Amino acid sequence: MVSFKESMSLELWYVVYDYEKCIKILMDRDGMEEDEADEYLQFNTVGAWVGKGTPAFMYPMTLDQFKSGLELEEL
Numbered sequence: 001m002v003s004f005k006e007s008m009s010l011e012l013w014y015v016v017y018d019y020e021k022c023i024k025i026l027m028d029r030d031g032m033e034e035d036e037a038d039e040y041l042q043f044n045t046v047g048a049w050v051g052k053g054t055p056a057f058m059y060p061m062t063l064d065q066f067k068s069g070l071e072l073e074e075l
Contacts, residue, residue, distance in 0.1 A: 015055040019046075022057070 019041070026037035046057055061069070
């Protein structure tokens with residue numbers, strides 16, 4: 001867990017997880033390969049709606065990585 005975030009529209013707080021750390025946990029704890037852990041996390045956690053307390057995930061990156069990603073989306 002990285003942080004808590006308040007949602008003004010839902011009037012609640014929810015947990016924010018570091019996506020890369022979640023991948024690492026699945027790899028270390030469950031012996032998954034990186035692509036397997038990514039697929040598992042996307043399908044079973046990130047894409048799941050578990051009610052108002054559904055957690056959020058952050059994808060850590062540098063400012064340059066962020067800018068580079070924006071440029072790719074604009075193409």
